[in-house]
Amino acid sequence: MAQTVFAPWDDPQQKPLIQFVGVTKRFGDFVAIDDLTQDIYEREFFALLGPSGCGKTTMMRMLAGFEAPTEGSILLSGQDIAGVPPNKRAVNMMFQSYALFPHLTVWDNIAFGLRRSDMPKDAIAARVEEMLKLTRLSKFGRRKPHQISGGQRQRVALARSLAKAPKLLLLDEPLGALDKKLRQDTQFELMDIQETTGTTFVIVTHDQEEAMTVASRVAVMDEGRIIQVATPEKIYEAPNSVYVADFIGDVNILEGTAKANGPESYAIDWGGAEPATATSARPFSDGQKAHLAIRPEKIAISAERPADAANAVQGKVLDIAYLGNLSTYHVELPTGQVIKAQSANTRRVSRRAYTWEDPVWLSWSATAGVLLES
Amino acid sequence: MNRLSPFNVVSLTFGFAFLYLPMLILVIFSFNSSKLVTVWAGFSTRWYGTLFQNEAFLDAAWVTLKVAVMSSTFATVLGTMAAYVLVRGGRFMGRTLFSGMIYAPLVMPEVITGLSLLLLFIGIGMDRGVMTIVLAHTTFSMCYVSVVVSSRLATFDRSLEEAALDLGASQFDAFRLVTLPIIAPAVISGWLLAFTLSLDDLVIASFATGPSATTLPMKIWSSVRLGVSPEINALSSILIGIVSVGVITASLMSKRHAVRVRREEQAAQRAT
Amino acid sequence: MRRAVLIAVPYLWLLALFLVPFAIVFKVSLSDTALAIPPYTPTLKDGFGALISGLDFENFVFLTQDDLYWKAYVSSLQIAFFSTIVTLLVGYPMAYAMARAPEEWRPTLMMLVILPFWTSFLIRVYAWVGILSTEGFLNQFLLWTGIIDTPLTILNTNWAVYIGIVYTYLPFMILPIYAALERLDESLIEAAEDLGCSRMQAFWLVTIPLSRNGIVAGCFLVFIPALGEFVIPSLLGGSGTLMIGKVLFEEFFANRDWPVASAVAVILLLILIIPIILFQRNEQRQQEAEQ
Numbered sequence: 001m002a003q004t005v006f007a008p009w010d011d012p013q014q015k016p017l018i019q020f021v022g023v024t025k026r027f028g029d030f031v032a033i034d035d036l037t038q039d040i041y042e043r044e045f046f047a048l049l050g051p052s053g054c055g056k057t058t059m060m061r062m063l064a065g066f067e068a069p070t071e072g073s074i075l076l077s078g079q080d081i082a083g084v085p086p087n088k089r090a091v092n093m094m095f096q097s098y099a100l101f102p103h104l105t106v107w108d109n110i111a112f113g114l115r116r117s118d119m120p121k122d123a124i125a126a127r128v129e130e131m132l133k134l135t136r137l138s139k140f141g142r143r144k145p146h147q148i149s150g151g152q153r154q155r156v157a158l159a160r161s162l163a164k165a166p167k168l169l170l171l172d173e174p175l176g177a178l179d180k181k182l183r184q185d186t187q188f189e190l191m192d193i194q195e196t197t198g199t200t201f202v203i204v205t206h207d208q209e210e211a212m213t214v215a216s217r218v219a220v221m222d223e224g225r226i227i228q229v230a231t232p233e234k235i236y237e238a239p240n241s242v243y244v245a246d247f248i249g250d251v252n253i254l255e256g257t258a259k260a261n262g263p264e265s266y267a268i269d270w271g272g273a274e275p276a277t278a279t280s281a282r283p284f285s286d287g288q289k290a291h292l293a294i295r296p297e298k299i300a301i302s303a304e305r306p307a308d309a310a311n312a313v314q315g316k317v318l319d320i321a322y323l324g325n326l327s328t329y330h331v332e333l334p335t336g337q338v339i340k341a342q343s344a345n346t347r348r349v350s351r352r353a354y355t356w357e358d359p360v361w362l363s364w365s366a367t368a369g370v371l372l373e374s
Numbered sequence: 375m376n377r378l379s380p381f382n383v384v385s386l387t388f389g390f391a392f393l394y395l396p397m398l399i400l401v402i403f404s405f406n407s408s409k410l411v412t413v414w415a416g417f418s419t420r421w422y423g424t425l426f427q428n429e430a431f432l433d434a435a436w437v438t439l440k441v442a443v444m445s446s447t448f449a450t451v452l453g454t455m456a457a458y459v460l461v462r463g464g465r466f467m468g469r470t471l472f473s474g475m476i477y478a479p480l481v482m483p484e485v486i487t488g489l490s491l492l493l494l495f496i497g498i499g500m501d502r503g504v505m506t507i508v509l510a511h512t513t514f515s516m517c518y519v520s521v522v523v524s525s526r527l528a529t530f531d532r533s534l535e536e537a538a539l540d541l542g543a544s545q546f547d548a549f550r551l552v553t554l555p556i557i558a559p560a561v562i563s564g565w566l567l568a569f570t571l572s573l574d575d576l577v578i579a580s581f582a583t584g585p586s587a588t589t590l591p592m593k594i595w596s597s598v599r600l601g602v603s604p605e606i607n608a609l610s611s612i613l614i615g616i617v618s619v620g621v622i623t624a625s626l627m628s629k630r631h632a633v634r635v636r637r638e639e640q641a642a643q644r645a646t
Numbered sequence: 647m648r649r650a651v652l653i654a655v656p657y658l659w660l661l662a663l664f665l666v667p668f669a670i671v672f673k674v675s676l677s678d679t680a681l682a683i684p685p686y687t688p689t690l691k692d693g694f695g696a697l698i699s700g701l702d703f704e705n706f707v708f709l710t711q712d713d714l715y716w717k718a719y720v721s722s723l724q725i726a727f728f729s730t731i732v733t734l735l736v737g738y739p740m741a742y743a744m745a746r747a748p749e750e751w752r753p754t755l756m757m758l759v760i761l762p763f764w765t766s767f768l769i770r771v772y773a774w775v776g777i778l779s780t781e782g783f784l785n786q787f788l789l790w791t792g793i794i795d796t797p798l799t800i801l802n803t804n805w806a807v808y809i810g811i812v813y814t815y816l817p818f819m820i821l822p823i824y825a826a827l828e829r830l831d832e833s834l835i836e837a838a839e840d841l842g843c844s845r846m847q848a849f850w851l852v853t854i855p856l857s858r859n860g861i862v863a864g865c866f867l868v869f870i871p872a873l874g875e876f877v878i879p880s881l882l883g884g885s886g887t888l889m890i891g892k893v894l895f896e897e898f899f900a901n902r903d904w905p906v907a908s909a910v911a912v913i914l915l916l917i918l919i920i921p922i923i924l925f926q927r928n929e930q931r932q933q934e935a936e937q
Contacts (some may be wrong), residue, residue, distance in 0.1 A: 064540055086539045099537035103555045112551075147638045150646060164541065209398030382743035386755070389740040393762050393816060396773035399783055399862070403776065412781055456656035465651055475660040477926050481866065482684075483874020483918070485891045486911045489898060490667030493908070494682050497670050513663040516656070545648065574766045577876050591768050598768075600880065602776045610769040625712045625757040 006216060007231075008041035015078065017042045017168065017200055018063065022072035025058055025224075034057040034224035035072070045194050047215035049208060051247075052175045055224040056204045060170050063202065064093045076167070087116070093164040097172040098157035106156050107132075109139040113164045129170035131159040134193065151182050152239040158190070162197060171203040175210060187213045208248050213238070220244050236295075242372050245293040250328075252299070252339050254292040257286035258371065266371060268292050269333050277310045280371035296342040301329055302361050303353065309363035315339065318359045329354065331362055377402065403622060404607035421608040425619035434593040438573060441504060445511035452512065453519025453568070454561055458549075461527040479517040487514055493584065502584030504630030509592055510582035511572040518571060519564035524580065526560035527553075549560045559628075570617070660868040668915070675908035676701035688906050705909035715910065718888040719917065725804065725879075725889060726872040731809035733868050736812060737819035741860075742853075744820070745827035771810050771881050778806050778882065780861070783789065802884030810878040815871070821863040826860030827853070859932050866925035874914055892913055 008014040016039035025033040026032050033055045040046045048056035061067045062074060065086030073080045081089060092113070096317055100109055110131050114124045117171065130186040132138045135155040140148055145156065174182045174190070189216050194201050205211050212232040213216045220230040220243075228240045239245035242253060256270030266284055270292065278292050305312050318338060319330040322345075330343045354360055378386075403411055407418030425431060456476055463469070479487060491510045495502055533569070534556070537550035554561070576591040598606055677686040709715045744755045750794065762770060777783045778801040785797040800806050838848035854861075876891035883889070890910065898907040 066536055066539075087542045087544060091540075093537070093540045095537055097531055097533050099531065099533040101534060101537075101552055101556075112538070114540030116547070124546075143642075144638075146635055147642050149642045151643075160537075162542070348485070368502075369474045378743060378746055381739070382746055385739035386743045386747075389736065389743075389816075390758060392736070392813065393758070396777055396813070397762070397765065397770065400769070400773040401775065411776055412779070412783060412786070452656050452659055455652055456660075458658065459653050463649070463653055468657070471655055472653075472660070474926065477929065478922060481870040481918075481922055481925060483876075483891055483914065485874055485876050485894045486671075486915060489894065489907060489911050490671045491663065493670045493674055493904075494663070494667040509663060513659070516659070520656075564669050570764050574768065576768055580899075591766070594768055594772070595877075598772050598775065602772075602779070603909060606772065607776075610772065613766055613769060618761060619767075621761050621764055622756060625753060629753055635654070646654060 006043070008044070009039065009217065014041055016040060017044075017077060018202075019075040019078075020059075020072070021075065023062070023069045023074060024071040025055075025062065025067060026070045031224050033062075033069070033168065036224070037072075038148055038219065038229065039267065040200065040202060041198055043198055043334060045191070045203070045214055045216045047112075047211035048202065048204045048221060049211040049218050049247075050206065050221035052206060054221040056221050058292050059174065059221075060093070060172055060202065060204050064091055065089050071075065084304070088158070090164075090167045091167075091170065092161040092164055093170040094157050094161040094172065094174050095178055098177075100153060100156055100160075102145050105141065106137060106143050106145070106148065108159045109145070109156055110163050113160065127163060131163050134162070134196070135159040139311055150177060151186065154178060154186065155189075158193065162193070162199065163214050165197075166199065168200045168202065171201060173205055174203065175207075176205075183210070184213075187252050188215055195315070212248075220247060222247075238370060239259055239372070240289050242293065242374070245370065245372065250296050250340060250342075251268045252294045253297065254294070254337075254369075254372075256290060257294070258288050258290040260284070265366065266290070268371070271337075272313055276369075277366045278369050279366050282371065282373070284371065286372075287374045291372045291374055292369045293372055294327060294364055296340040297326075298368040299339065299341040299362050299364045301331070301341045301343055301354065302363065304359075305361045306363045310366040311368075312361055312363040313339070314359060314361055317354050319354055320354075329360070331360060401611040401614060404611040406604065406607075410606060411604055411607060411626060421535055421604040422612075425605050425608045425612075429587075430606075431590070431593060434439065434588050434590045437504060437587050438590040441507045441511060441579075441587075442572040445508045445515060445572045446565050446632065448508070448512040449516040449519050449568040450561060450565040451585065453516040453564055453614060454523050455517060456520040457522075457527055459525035460524050476517050476520050479514045480521065481513075484577035485581075488578040491578070492581040502582065503586040505580050506582045506584070507587060510573060510578050511568075515568035515571045518567050519561075522564040523560050526557050530557060559621065564582050566620075588611070671908045671911050673701070674905055675705055675912045676703065677905045678702075678704065679903055679905050679906075684904065685902055690908045697930070703752065705905050706913075708906065709909055715890075715893065718890045718893045719913070721888040722873050722875075722890040723917070725807060725811070726869050726875075729808050729815075729872055730869040732808065733815055733819045734865060737816055737864065738823055738861070740816075741820045741823035741827055744824050745830070752828070759817050759820050759824075767814060768877060770814055771877055774806065774810055774882060775801065778809070802887075804883065804887055806882035807879050807887055807889070810882045811868075811875065812874050814878065815868040818867040822863040822867065823857055823860040826857040832858050854904050856932065859928060859935075862928045863925070863932070866921055866928070870918060870921050870925065873918065898924060 004207060013185055018040040020036050020038045023036045023056055024031065036055075036059070048059060050056050052094060065081070065084060068082065074138060075081070075083060076089075076091070102123065104112065107128055110128045114127055114309055119127070125286060128141075129138070132141055135158055135247075137152060137159065138296065140152060140156075145153055148156070156179070157175070174184055178186060187210060190201075194214075200293075203211070203214065212235075214231060217229055218232055219226045219369060220234050220235065221227065221315055228235060228244045230238070235244060235248055245251045246253070254268065254270040254272075256268045256275075258266045258268055259275075261267045261277070264281055265277065265279050267277055268290055269275045275291055284290055300306070305314070313333055315331040315333040317329055318332045321328040321330070325345060326342055327345055329343070331339050339362055403414070404421060405417050405419060406414055407420060408415030423479075426599070456472075460476065475590060488510070491506075491513070494510075495506050500506060530553070534552055535548050538552045543551060574591060575589075576595050579589045580592055580595075583592070594606055594609065597603055656862065672685055679686060740759075744759075746751060747755055775782075779785075780797045780799060780801070782801070785794075788794045789797065801811075834852050834856070835848050838852045839845070843851060874891045874894075875889060876895050879887045879889040879892045880895070883892075891914075894907050894910045894914070897903050897910060901907075
């Protein structure tokens with residue numbers, strides 16, 4: 001039996017869990033969210049990614065009920081949640097600071113939300129134990145927040161927000177306070193828990209690596225708008241704008257004019273010795289301004305001009321950034337432009353083929369880059 | 375920093391000597407057997423004995439205590455409310471006037487506060503006595519409470535309250551179960567501050583009271599105007615002793631608590 | 647709804663017991679003395695029209711005619727001003743030394759500054775009576791060391807008032823300055839020295855400007871209450887010590903001239919309004935900077 005790909009956003013039969021319909025949020029003169037429409041589906045792990053001040057936190061706070069939209073409406077399971085206060089919403093939030101109650105034990109922190117409902121005492125106890133087990137905290141129930149480590153605090157916050165089995169869990173920079181190693185482990189743990197509980201997660205983050213790792217879809221935001229929503233692969237491989245291409249990962253941008261030279265194929269005159277060839281499903285008219293975005297790892301570096309490459313330029317090595325597993329070469333072209341090319345360090349550094357000032361050839365295929373409108 | 379120059383040491387030594395010598399001399403000479411307070415004539419506790427037989431002092435002490443307990447309790451409730459409104463109330467009509475009325479009594483000369491309250495009590499025909507002193511003390515000490523509590527609230531992580539709301543607590547529950555327990559130390563020190571302010575106050579109480587109620591400071595005042603008296607020295611020493619024990623205990627407790635929290639935090643970090 | 651109650655209760659309390667009383671003081675200051683209870687006229691009993699027409703500025707005119715009052719204002723300002731400066735000169739080095747002290751000492755030093763603050767104001771002023779009197783401890787000590795051979799008269803002079811004010815208000819000066827200095831990042835001083843400042847220059851160019859808010863707050867906290875001080879001049883000062891708080895108290899209780907006492911209070915308040923507003927600005931600015 002072939003496993004079906006999880007992609008409810010492609011299925012017109014699916015009803016979204018959350019719908020933003022023409023939502024605008026203003027704080028005085030400042031527009032935090034600008035006429036935003038977006039659906040989020042059940043069981044999704046939806047990431048809001050963007051620089052600080054882009055409106056991602058405001059979106060989340062509107063879902064939690066701490067802010068109300070100035071215009072437009074937000075629907076949860078088809079119902080407008082405008083007038084519903086935060087304490088009446090089937091939405092829970094994990095705060096960036098974790099917001100663990102310092103005067104309560106881990107156990108009481110997790111039970112806090114359950115006690116606000118009319119759940120019987122033994123059911124509460126059972127649920128808390130279940131949550132402690134899920135987050136591997138069973139030994140720490142009696143401790144106070146200051147008596148556990150940062151990683152454990154993060155898990156308490158998660159357990160507390162999941163305890164009420166919300167329809168939607170909001171995570172505000174959930175891993176921001178952890179160091180890098182712990183963050184990576186925790187990302188997978190979060191994905192596991194999301195899968196086990198089947199809860200819809202909306203995560204806010206400014207860390208693109210984190211968004212790419214955990215999310216089923218990533219929404220890249222800037223200045224109150226969503227620029228692109230797609231799966232991590234699509235966001236990386238097929239960004240829809242220079243902004244997204246530049247925001248996610250490293251990228252070289254060649255700016256020039258397009259001219260069709262075949263079906264879905266264009267020659268871009270970017271000021272180099274010869275025009276670059278690139279394929280694009282998006283049509284460009286002759287003479288239209290275009291940006292060719294190429295990821296550094298898709299550019300090969302060699303001493304001789306490769307015979308079969310669609311694109312090749314010569315330059316000299318300006319700088320080498322050694323990253324351990326990878327090296328990034330900064331190559332200066334005769335035009336003065338600097339192109340980054342990345343290659344895996346399969347050999348030891350001492351046997352590296354190129355060094356500073358070496359003349360080298362850079363090459364890439366016609367499908368390596370993405371052609372973007374300006 | 376962390377290095378004291380000789381000048382720093384000298385300024386600390388002289389500064390603290392200046393602050394503490396007068397009180398120390400007062401306490402020592404309260405045990406003087408002579409009635410001449412500035413000449414040492416041997417150790418004795420006789421003035422403590424006569425103090426405890428002085429009905430007028432004991433009555434005044436009782437009145438003062440009643441006033442202090444009542445006014446500091448009211449002041450704590452009102453002051454905490456005012457602090458909450460100042461820090462969390464957002465914008466409302468007359469906010470500037472409100473914050474002005476909170477800060478102004480802190481620096482207002484007591485004679486003016488006292489005079490104005492007396493004229494109010496007379497204007498509305500209120501019988502002056504314990505109740506009017508309580509009202510007067512509540513009014514100025516609630517401002518102190520509100521300053522103490524609002525400085526704690528300002529550093530209070532607001533997401534804690536939001537987390538409580540998010541988990542289904544009502545506004546009131548969020549305050550009762552989360553905010554109040556966390557700001558409790560500030561509320562308690564606010565209460566203690568209001569209590570000592572009420573205990574100390576002479577000027578405002580003199581204006582606000584009637585013939586029926588005399589507080590301890592008023593009693594002390596009428597006797598020190600005639601000069602130094604060994605009985606007052608004894609009384610002062612008792613009051614200084616109570617305050618010192620209280621303040622030292624409180625600071626030791628808070629220090630010990632801080633040390634324990636730090637040690638536990640370190641242990642938790644090492645465990646991972 | 648709940649929010650409205652929360653705002654209304656303390657608001658109305660302060661309106662009724664803080665603002666309205668001032669309005670009454672102002673009204674009484676415009677009334678005339680009378681042999682009645684209360685001892686001024688007109689009152690509301692006389693009807694609203696008579697009340698308005700019965701008010702005049704007679705008492706204020708009287709204040710300008712009698713030397714006693716304006717001399718008392720000037721002398722209060724003078725005493726408050728100079729004792730504020732002396733308190734700053736004593737308090738700043740203490741606060742500075744506290745901020746430089748090893749971290750584990752600081753809570754104890756802080757406690758030592760706060761302790762007098764919790765102790766009865768009246769008792770602390772009274773403690774000086776025994777020290778400063780002609781046969782007091784200070785004179786005994788100075789005679790014993792041979793610095794002087796006849797006792798100094800300090801008690802019942804303005805000197806005693808200065809000492810009393812500096813002594814009782816010293817913690818109010820130290821605490822805000824210490825708070826400002828403790829927050830000061832030491833690397834700023836190091837940066838200044840690294841850039842060629844001497845110790846002294848770094849102190850004047852970095853430490854002092856950055857503790858400015860603390861200094862300003864401390865000075866207001868001493869100056870404003872000292873201006874209207876009653877206990878200290880009455881207990882330590884002499885008959886020649888003129889301070890407006892004392893004048894007001896005596897006008898009210900000894901002379902039972904309520905309208906004049908109220909007029910004295912109104913003028914004192916007008917003098918204080920500027921420093922009070924400046925103080926609040928300073929506090930607000932500091933709060934905003936912290937948030």
